[in-house]
Amino acid sequence: MAVAVRATAAPLWWSGILGAAVGTLSPGLVGRRVGLLAGAALFLVAAAAVFLARRGRYAGLAAGAVRAARADILQDRAVTIRNRRRARRWWLLPAFPVAVASSFAVPAAVGLLVAGLGAGLWLKAVWIGRREVADDRLLWVGADRPARGGPAGRHVTAYRTTGIAAGDAAPGGARRR
Incomplete structure (x- = not known):
């Protein structure tokens, strides 16, 4: 389940960081500082909001x-990541161009906002991981x-559990080493 939370964190983080880096090249309407x-400020607010939501x-x-029954279907990590990113590609793909385009008005602000969303998702996955280790x-x-609504959406009525070494x-949600 933490894999589903973590799946969109990396694309958002990197799109935001690259968008903010490119955005600092132009002075914009309000100035770089x-x-x-x-x-x-937007980074901190977005990260906290996503983490607490x-x-x-x-x-x-x-x-x-x-406990997961034999009849339950549990997906591989790579399949879950691919499905989550594919389902959300229509708002993951424009994240970088929007961050760069908005930098002509307010340099790096939207890029850091998008990076904050990714950081908040990653922090939430870490929080879930600590609960998994504790339990x-x-x-x-x-x-x-269905993939709609995420791992805590209305369609999810219950979680399944396995041992810590399963999967x-x-x-x-990190890759097992």
Whole structure:
């Protein structure tokens, strides 16, 4: 389940960082200093908002998680990442061009906002991973559930659990080494 949260974090992070870097090349309408300060504030606010959003829903579903049955379909990490990124490609792809285009008005601000969204998702995946380690079980969303709404959406009614060594993902959604 943390894999699904973490899947869009890297594209958002890198699009935002590259957009902010390119955005600092032009002085913009308000100037670089104002743009960078506004971007830093937006980064912190976005990261905190994404990190704190739906934490109660995640915790409630994790508390009511049941052991995965033999009939449950649990996806491979790479398949989950590919499906999540493919489903969200229409807003992941324009993240970089929008960040660069907005830099002509406020340099680096939108790029840092997008990077903050990615950082917030990554922090949420780390938080989920710490819960998984503390409970000594991995949380899963069945592959038969639609990809809409994310791992804490309305369509998700319960999480499944397996042992900490199951699957190809480490706690928090990172690749198992």
